[in-house]
Amino acid sequence: xxxxxxxxxxxxxxxxxxxxxxxxxxxxxxxxxxxxxxxxxxxxxxxxxxxxxxxxxxxxxxxxxxxxxxxxxxxxxxxxxxxxxxxxxxxxxxxxxxxxxxxxxxxxxxxxxxxxxxxxxxxxxxxxxxxxxxxxxxxxxxxxxxxxxxxxxxxxxxxxxxxxxxxxxxxxxxxxxxxxxxxxxxxxxxxxxxxxxxxxxxxxxxxxxxxxxxxxxxxxxxxxxxxxxxxxxxxxxxxxxxxxxxxxxxxxxxxxxxxxxxxxxxxxxxxxxxxxxxxxxxxxxxxxxxxxxxxxxxxxxxxxxxxxxxxxxxxxxxxxxxxxxxxxxxxxxxxxxxxxxxxxxxxxxxxxxxxxxxxxxxxxxxxxxxxxxxxxxxxxxxxxxxxxxxxxxxxxxxxxxxxxxxxxxxxxxxxxxxxxxxxxxxxxxxxxxxxxxxxxxxxxxxxxxxxxxxxxxxxxxxxxxxxxxxx
Amino acid sequence: xxxxxxxxxxxxxxxxxxxxxxxxxxxxxxxxxxxxxxxxxxxxxxxxxxxxxxxxxxxxxxxxxxxxxxxxxxxxxxxxxxxxxxxxxxxxxxxxxxxxxxxxxxxxxxxxxxxxxxxxxxxxxxxxxxxxxxxxxxxxxxxxxxxxxxxxxxxxxxxxxxxxxxxxxxxxxxxxxxxxxxxxxxxxxxxxxxxxxxxxxxxxxxxxxxxxxxxxxxxxxxxxxxxxxxxxxxxxxxxxxxxxxxxxxxxxxxxxxxxxxxxxxxxxxxxxxxxxxxxxxxxxxxxxxxxxxxxxxxxxxxxxxxxxxxxxxxxxxxxxxxxxxxxxxxxxxxxxxxxxxxxxxxxxxxxxxxxxxxxxxxxxxxxxxxxxxxxxxxxxxxxxxxxxxxxxxxxxxxxxxxxxxxxxxxxxxxxxxxxxxxxxxxxxxxxxxxxxxxxxxxxxxxxxxxxxxxxxxxxxxxxxxxxxxxx
Numbered sequence: 045x046x047x048x049x050x051x052x053x054x055x056x057x058x059x060x061x062x063x064x065x066x067x068x069x070x071x072x073x074x075x076x077x078x079x080x081x082x083x084x085x086x087x088x089x090x091x092x093x094x095x096x097x098x099x100x101x102x103x104x105x106x107x108x109x110x111x112x113x114x115x116x117x118x119x120x121x122x123x124x125x126x127x128x129x130x131x132x133x134x135x136x137x138x139x140x141x142x143x144x145x146x147x148x149x150x151x152x153x154x155x156x157x158x159x160x161x162x163x164x165x166x167x168x169x170x171x172x173x174x175x176x177x178x179x180x181x182x183x184x185x186x187x188x189x190x191x192x193x194x195x196x197x198x199x200x201x202x203x204x205x206x207x208x209x210x211x212x213x214x215x216x217x218x219x220x221x222x223x224x225x226x227x228x229x230x231x232x233x234x235x236x237x238x239x240x241x242x243x244x245x246x247x248x249x250x251x252x253x254x255x256x257x258x259x260x261x262x263x264x265x266x267x268x269x270x271x272x273x274x275x276x277x278x279x280x281x282x283x284x285x286x287x288x289x290x291x292x293x294x295x296x297x298x299x300x301x302x303x304x305x306x307x308x309x310x311x312x313x314x315x316x317x318x319x320x321x322x323x324x325x326x327x328x329x330x331x332x333x334x335x336x337x338x339x340x341x342x343x344x345x346x347x348x349x350x351x352x353x354x355x356x357x358x359x360x361x362x363x364x365x366x367x368x369x370x371x372x373x374x375x376x377x378x379x380x381x382x383x384x385x386x387x388x389x390x391x392x393x394x395x396x397x398x399x400x401x402x403x404x405x406x407x408x409x410x411x412x413x414x415x416x417x418x419x420x421x422x423x424x425x426x427x428x429x430x431x432x433x434x435x436x437x438x439x440x441x442x443x444x445x446x447x448x449x450x451x452x453x454x455x456x457x458x459x460x461x462x463x464x465x466x467x468x469x470x471x472x473x474x475x476x477x478x479x480x481x482x483x484x485x486x487x488x489x490x491x492x493x494x495x496x497x498x499x500x501x502x503x504x505x506x507x508x509x510x511x512x513x514x515x
Numbered sequence: 516x517x518x519x520x521x522x523x524x525x526x527x528x529x530x531x532x533x534x535x536x537x538x539x540x541x542x543x544x545x546x547x548x549x550x551x552x553x554x555x556x557x558x559x560x561x562x563x564x565x566x567x568x569x570x571x572x573x574x575x576x577x578x579x580x581x582x583x584x585x586x587x588x589x590x591x592x593x594x595x596x597x598x599x600x601x602x603x604x605x606x607x608x609x610x611x612x613x614x615x616x617x618x619x620x621x622x623x624x625x626x627x628x629x630x631x632x633x634x635x636x637x638x639x640x641x642x643x644x645x646x647x648x649x650x651x652x653x654x655x656x657x658x659x660x661x662x663x664x665x666x667x668x669x670x671x672x673x674x675x676x677x678x679x680x681x682x683x684x685x686x687x688x689x690x691x692x693x694x695x696x697x698x699x700x701x702x703x704x705x706x707x708x709x710x711x712x713x714x715x716x717x718x719x720x721x722x723x724x725x726x727x728x729x730x731x732x733x734x735x736x737x738x739x740x741x742x743x744x745x746x747x748x749x750x751x752x753x754x755x756x757x758x759x760x761x762x763x764x765x766x767x768x769x770x771x772x773x774x775x776x777x778x779x780x781x782x783x784x785x786x787x788x789x790x791x792x793x794x795x796x797x798x799x800x801x802x803x804x805x806x807x808x809x810x811x812x813x814x815x816x817x818x819x820x821x822x823x824x825x826x827x828x829x830x831x832x833x834x835x836x837x838x839x840x841x842x843x844x845x846x847x848x849x850x851x852x853x854x855x856x857x858x859x860x861x862x863x864x865x866x867x868x869x870x871x872x873x874x875x876x877x878x879x880x881x882x883x884x885x886x887x888x889x890x891x892x893x894x895x896x897x898x899x900x901x902x903x904x905x906x907x908x909x910x911x912x913x914x915x916x917x918x919x920x921x922x923x924x925x926x927x928x929x930x931x932x933x934x935x936x937x938x939x940x941x942x943x944x945x946x947x948x949x950x951x952x953x954x955x956x957x958x959x960x961x962x963x964x965x966x967x968x969x970x971x972x973x974x975x976x977x978x979x980x981x982x983x984x985x986x
Binding site for chain 2: 110140166184226230233417432435445448449454
């Protein structure tokens with residue numbers, strides 16, 4: 045009975061197998077093994093010989109169409125603009141890292157990493173997030189402080205779900221502040237950034253939930269504090285800034301004896317003061333039941349969710365989920381540094397894919413038309429044999445920085461040219477033909493109103509620029 | 516004697532080996548094999564157990580520092596701006612494709628692809644360029660026409676050379692026009708785009724060399740035309756637009772009998788007329804000795820090089836090389852389409868990494884300072900206990916869209932705050948302290964001139980915006 049082999053990754057592996065098998069001395073073994081060798085070699089070669097019957101892209105990935113690219117660009121511009129508003133420096137790291145750089149840091153996530161094939165060199169894996177590469181960058185460059193943003197793709201071999209908008213390749217937008225600073229100031233700025241981005245994207249009402257890693261667990265599971273008391277502590281932090289939280293906590297001996305819980309709650313209280321000065325407390329909720337999946341967090345943790353309005357009730361469940369998250373992780377850089385030098389960090393990641401999905405859905409529902417090009421002027425002619433005039437004219441427009449197109453036809457008819465403009469939302473047409481040539485003018489036509497005006501050739505660029513600046 | 520095993524990629528492979536080996540019936544085989552099993556399993560586990568002694572990134576890759584990111588952003592903005600000026604639509608494809616989608620198309624390049632490890636699913640490889648993914652996209656979506664640009668990373672397992680600026684991970688900026696159109700118009704536009712980008716980047720003088728795939732080979736090697744005659748044909752195309760090229764060619768019977776050469780030369784003549792109308796002929800050279808490495812080209816091919824000036828003679832050889840290239844490839848999409856529907860394409864790729872390298876080098880030489888942040892205003896205080904006022908003030912600036920920073924210190928001294936601004940090139944400081952608070956003003960200080968002005972709190976944002984717009 046032949047064992048299930050599947051597709052073995054390397055010809056060398058097959059070669060090794062056959063090499064080992066040929067050394068086996070038994071006839072029975074040889075006979076059995078040669079079937080295996082054949083199966084191995086055949087399965088190894090199959091994918092390289094077959095012409096694809098149909099065209100596919102890898103499971104869990106997608107192309108972004110021009111329409112999706114326009115949406116993405118707008119959203120990313122806005123996110124990066126916010127990162128820059130807060131003094132972030134840009135950084136880019138490679139798509140793959142040495143596997144050993146990544147494996148230790150992720151623990152249970154490492155099973156979901158994409159590994160590169162061992163092709164005789166270093167063992168590599170595609171980056172799983174942007175946080176571990178950042179910690180590696182800090183340690184490698186011996187940096188003690190840095191405020192950086194990074195926007196890039198990451199890859200995870202999770203079970204994809206298009207309904208849930210979960211892909212294997214997706215963008216992350218991260219902002220992190222590394223360095224030893226006075227408590228809670230950078231942490232508060234990270235929350236302010238999440239607030240600015242979510243407000244600016246106008247996605248509707250949202251909530252940023254905040255907690256302190258393990259504090260609830262400490263209080264409830266470890267120290268036996270009643271869960272309802274633990275939950276109320278969160279309320280006290282949020283609503284009773286004036287009342288000494290410590291007094292409330294000291295009333296419960298189990299809590300006052302828990303040093304970590306006290307520290308966490310004290311920090312959350314300080315944070316809430318700063319968030320009040322940042323004028324964002326209305327969107328904040330201290331939710332001590334919050335847990336985050338990644339285990340390198342060491343202090344404050346937060347997660348932002350959109351709140352579904354009645355109008356959106358018909359939208360898919362994707363909308364009720366995390367759109368941003370982050371927290372403090374003080375020990376990650378030290379794992380990389382051979383001397384164990386500690387660089388405390390706090391940061392955030394914008395759930396940009398979920399946001400794209402929501403914005404795309406809403407655009408579909410609203411039926412609002414999205415232009416996929418930014419073309420401002422179309423160069424047209426009603427007659428035959430005006431190709432050369434169109435080429436000369438369009439180059440003059442490009443020289444002036446005007447975004448212009450023309451049909452790649454020697455002798456196009458006028459109607460298809462005008463339809464081209466209407467379909468793409470191009471606002472202006474310049475028309476050159478026999479009449480115009482005789483008079484030394486160009487017709488400048490508004491696609492929307494269909495009004496035409498004869499403009500002297502030497503004034504054309506100025507007139508176009510004037511009209512474009514007015515619209 | 517133990518065979519050389521190296522690091523085998525998969526635990527499953529090790530498991531299979533041990534499974535097969537255990538089935539071997541011979542004692543001799545078993546004894547020998549168990550050593551192999553042990554070696555396999557040990558080497559398999561080694562990399563995952565060892566804590567990294569030092570921190571590395573993969574061979575042939577690099578991080579981009581904040582300074583490099585600023586340079587990159589400027590250059591990419593300019594390139595994309597040009598693509599949009601010509602009506603290009605944006606597109607994004609996944610970092611990896613099914614190996615079978617890529618392998619057939621690259622022939623000799625396929626040995627340089629990064630394969631992903633076979634982890635039980637599809638066989639994947641990192642994309643090697645942006646052209647084959649584009650052809651796959653067109654075929655997959657059954658598109659007959661598209662004018663698209665794509666900016667993204669690609670990966671090649673070439674021998675890296677930092678001196679030559681050759682990395683294994685690098686950006687490409689592609690613009691391609693797919694579709695059946697009247698001859699040479701889209702081809703001319705691609706050359707115009709290369710011209711606009713290289714002129715706009717102000718890299719110095721450049722030349723765009725153009726030829727027709729295989730035409731020189733056809734003329735010289737196949738048909739025995741004297742090489743010096745072949746070279747002169749290029750001159751005729753370029754300089755003697757008025758003289759009938761066909762007459763010259765017909766004078767040589769070997770050339771006039773070569774249908775492909777005639778066709779290629781006829782097309783190049785038409786192209787040169789269009790390039791004259793596009794006013795770029797001064798940068799064009801018809802160089803029939805030009806060859807391009809990729810074998811999917813089917814017609815016009817071109818390559819742009821920077822011309823070294825005496826001033827640049829001291830710069831490294833990297834400067835004398837290709838900074839853009841492309842050509843026509845009419846049969847690539849048909850390879851993907853099961854029905855073989857043909858979509859002719861022509862396109863260009865900007866050698867953005869080489870351009871980054873040149874611009875970075877020149878910036879180093881010029882000693883010009885590059886800001887790594889865009890911060891406009893710094894919020895400072897000369898006294899202790901003004902943290903809360905600074906937090907409140909900075910949030911007001913962020914609300915107005917002003918890019919602002921402050922130190923993450925409860926009680927910073929004034930001098931380090933001012934030094935922070937000078938180091939980063941932040942132009943303005945707002946100072947709040949006891950004096951200012953008493954008078955209800957904020958001090959607005961110019962970092963460059965050190966002049967200070969007291970501004971009423973309610974006028975602060977307006978005054979800042981006025982000063983920023985004037986600078």
